[in-house]
Amino acid sequence: MLRSILDGCGYEVAExxxxxxxxxxxxAFKPHLMILDFQxxxxxxxxxxxxxxxxPVLEKIPVIALIAAASEISxxxxxxxxxxxxxxxxxSPDRLRHCVARLL
Numbered sequence: 421m422l423r424s425i426l427d428g429c430g431y432e433v434a435e436x437x438x439x440x441x442x443x444x445x446x447x448a449f450k451p452h453l454m455i456l457d458f459q460x461x462x463x464x465x466x467x468x469x470x471x472x473x474x475x476p477v478l479e480k481i482p483v484i485a486l487i488a489a490a491s492e493i494s495x496x497x498x499x500x501x502x503x504x505x506x507x508x509x510x511x512s513p514d515r516l517r518h519c520v521a522r523l524l
Contacts, residue, residue: 421511422455422511422516423435425513425516425517426516426520429517429520431520434449434451442454442456442468442471442472443471443472443475446472446475446478446481447475447477447478450477451481452481452482452524453481453482453483453484453520453523453524454472454481454482454483454484455483455484455486455520456468456469456483456484456485456486456503457485457486458485458486458487458488458491458493458498458506459487459488466497466501468483469483469485469501469502469503470501470502472502473502482504482505482523482524483502483503483504484503484504484505484506484507484519484520484523485498485501485503485505485506485507486506486507486509486511487506487507487508487509488508488509489508489509489510491508504523505519505522505523507519
């Protein structure tokens, strides 16, 4: 769903399904913004932005966390992990578009 919304807005989208693919893909793709599911497989949600920020080419890129509505993580914990913003699932298309446009 996120991909179709972002494609429809004219953004070029790269997608990975495994937490450990994030770093490899991000370094190769050099995105202007990243959206990461906080509950990504095989990688703790807090670990992903920390690993990404260690790469000079990625250290200043905005990173949006997708979190479950029932998540017990706080906005302060999300920010401390290195995320720039967060969206709570289910995500409305308008909120996604607005958040992405604001950060770009």
